[in-house]
Amino acid sequence: MLSESIAMLTRSTGYALQALTFLAKQRPGRLVGAGVIARATQVPKPFLWKVLRQLGRDGLIRSCKGVHGGYELACPANQITLVAVVELIQRENPATTCILGGVNCDANHACLLQHACACMRASFQAAFGQLTIADLEGAKRRKAH
Numbered sequence: 001m002l003s004e005s006i007a008m009l010t011r012s013t014g015y016a017l018q019a020l021t022f023l024a025k026q027r028p029g030r031l032v033g034a035g036v037i038a039r040a041t042q043v044p045k046p047f048l049w050k051v052l053r054q055l056g057r058d059g060l061i062r063s064c065k066g067v068h069g070g071y072e073l074a075c076p077a078n079q080i081t082l083v084a085v086v087e088l089i090q091r092e093n094p095a096t097t098c099i100l101g102g103v104n105c106d107a108n109h110a111c112l113l114q115h116a117c118a119c120m121r122a123s124f125q126a127a128f129g130q131l132t133i134a135d136l137e138g139a140k141r142r143k144a145h
Contacts, residue, residue: 008124013089015043016051017136020085023061024077024137031070051089060086077134086128 018041026032038045049058052071055061062074073080 009086010090012047012051013086015041015047016055016085017082017133018043018091019051019071020047020055020060020073020077020080021136022131023071023073024133026072029072031064031068031072032068037071054089060085060088062128071131077137078132080133081129082131082136083125083128085133 019037021042022037023032025118034045034048036053037043037058038048041048043051052063056063056071059074061071063069063071
């Protein structure tokens with residue numbers, strides 16, 4: 001469906017960004033349970049578990065099982081770019097994917113919308129390639145004060 005193709009970020013990507021931003025606020029070494037993350041971010045637990053599993057499988061977070069287990073960032077928040085999260089969760093980068101879902105759509109064989117969206121794509125790639133989870137966490141902190 002066209003409207004799904006035009007959406008830049010999926011709901012799962014939004015949930016991943018929220019969870020990572022919450023984990024970025026924690027002191028290093030502090031493990032946080034999925035229930036705490038779900039309550040703090042208001043992300044439904046079933047979706048959160050799916051996202052956390054994917055983030056862990058791809059090395060952005062670590063998880064420890066047990067009574068005192070939980071989740072933590074696997075690397076500093078300033079090393080996790082938003083474009084990396086988008087590509088990880090969505091398995092594609094909306095800045096490089098055909099909006100109409102064309103399999104053979106690229107710079108050499110572009111559909112009509114490929115050229116029309118070039119500016120938007122470049123802006124998305126530049127912004128999401130430079131912004132990090134630390135930037136999101138800092139912006140959220142400033143907004144709260």
